Amino acid sequence: MNKVIIETSARHLHLSKEHLEVLFGAGYELTVKKELSQPGQYASTDKVEVVGEKGSLKMSILGPTRKETQVELSLTDARSIGVKAPVRESGDIAGTGSCKLVGPKGEVVLTEGVIAAKRHIHITPEDAAAFGVSDKQIVSVQVNCGNGRDMTFGDVVVRVSASYATRMHIDTDEANAASIAGEVEGVVIL
Amino acid sequence: MNKVIIETSARHLHLSKEHLEVLFGAGYELTVKKELSQPGQYASTDKVEVVGEKGSLKMSILGPTRKETQVELSLTDARSIGVKAPVRESGDIAGTGSCKLVGPKGEVVLTEGVIAAKRHIHITPEDAAAFGVSDKQIVSVQVNCGNGRDMTFGDVVVRVSASYATRMHIDTDEANAASIAGEVEGVVIL
Numbered sequence: 001m002n003k004v005i006i007e008t009s010a011r012h013l014h015l016s017k018e019h020l021e022v023l024f025g026a027g028y029e030l031t032v033k034k035e036l037s038q039p040g041q042y043a044s045t046d047k048v049e050v051v052g053e054k055g056s057l058k059m060s061i062l063g064p065t066r067k068e069t070q071v072e073l074s075l076t077d078a079r080s081i082g083v084k085a086p087v088r089e090s091g092d093i094a095g096t097g098s099c100k101l102v103g104p105k106g107e108v109v110l111t112e113g114v115i116a117a118k119r120h121i122h123i124t125p126e127d128a129a130a131f132g133v134s135d136k137q138i139v140s141v142q143v144n145c146g147n148g149r150d151m152t153f154g155d156v157v158v159r160v161s162a163s164y165a166t167r168m169h170i171d172t173d174e175a176n177a178a179s180i181a182g183e184v185e186g187v188v189i190l
Numbered sequence: 191m192n193k194v195i196i197e198t199s200a201r202h203l204h205l206s207k208e209h210l211e212v213l214f215g216a217g218y219e220l221t222v223k224k225e226l227s228q229p230g231q232y233a234s235t236d237k238v239e240v241v242g243e244k245g246s247l248k249m250s251i252l253g254p255t256r257k258e259t260q261v262e263l264s265l266t267d268a269r270s271i272g273v274k275a276p277v278r279e280s281g282d283i284a285g286t287g288s289c290k291l292v293g294p295k296g297e298v299v300l301t302e303g304v305i306a307a308k309r310h311i312h313i314t315p316e317d318a319a320a321f322g323v324s325d326k327q328i329v330s331v332q333v334n335c336g337n338g339r340d341m342t343f344g345d346v347v348v349r350v351s352a353s354y355a356t357r358m359h360i361d362t363d364e365a366n367a368a369s370i371a372g373e374v375e376g377v378v379i380l
Binding site: 148 | 264330
């Protein structure tokens with residue numbers, strides 16, 4: 001059986017360098033709070049208020065900065081603050097939702113970049129070969145936590161890179177729907 | 191294929207007659223807002239504030255009154271207001287979560303009764319025979335909405351009664367995890 005560790009991503013955002021400086025001031029650098037499982041990625045102590053038509057949520061910024069700003073939230077979150085959040089792969093933000101970002105030093109009107117992340121597996125080339133999967137392949141992942149909500153996630157996209165650690169990422173709605181608390185393993189089904 | 195209509199239940203509560211009167215005053219009757227798919231069940235216009243350790247949420251009361259008060263919310267809701275909500279079938283509330291209920295005329299400290307509903311299918315005896323399922327059987331339900339989050343829900347409990355309409359009920363986390371918006375059909379898998 002091809003087993004993968006599943007991690008749950010709470011709502012968060014990635015900022016472009018330009019937006020980071022508008023929100024926090026010129027030359028601002030994010031403060032690392034915790035290294036994440038994907039090499040080089042980290043949660044920062046810095047937060048931004050993400051404002052929709054019906055409300056707002058404070059969200060942590062993940063670093064380092066990226067080419068484009070991207071807000072990732074659950075569909076529950078999106079509904080609660082009144083933003084549109086299509087299910088998309090990270091980086092595929094054309095035509096996605098809009099919002100306002102409010103930081104300590106300034107604001108950004110984001111015309112697109114709000115998404116609900118498509119569930120995905122980051123995988124190393126070595127593990128991909130062992131699992132028999134390739135980049136962009138769609139697989140299913142079975143999760144049986146024994147908490148009364150066994151689940152098989154379909155539409156899981158595989159992303160292969162030597163810069164990855166092998167992990168599946170889901171959002172909080174998906175974790176709750178499968179009654180996943182903490183880190184669990186799923187079985188990849190081709 | 192055995193197809194079932196899937197309905198999403200937002201957070202709500204059922205009240206005992208005693209608690210209804212504490213919260214709203216002696217002799218109070220719920221006001222029907224909308225008949226639900228299950229015969230005799232209705233959403234009322236009346237709301238109660240459900241208070242946990244970290245926050246509170248206003249929830250609609252479903253009628254008619256029941257033998258025991260029961261709060262049904264998603265695990266996202268439970269986390270946001272700080273209540274414990276084990277995954278349970280309706281009515282199976284021994285040892286479940288506690289909260290405070292605040293109404294216009296009084297308050298109730300609920301020592302148990304807070305649950306995340308176990309996903310389930312209400313089914314008529316005729317449909318159960320046609321589907322080949324029996325009361326309390328655990329089945330799976332496959333949902334492919336084409337929204338990028340195809341899903342197979344395991345651990346779906348079947349409940350057979352002549353007083354039911356045939357419908358599957360899930361909560362908002364489960365609907366969001368499968369990107370279900372509005373009413374969709376699922377395929378029951380034995």
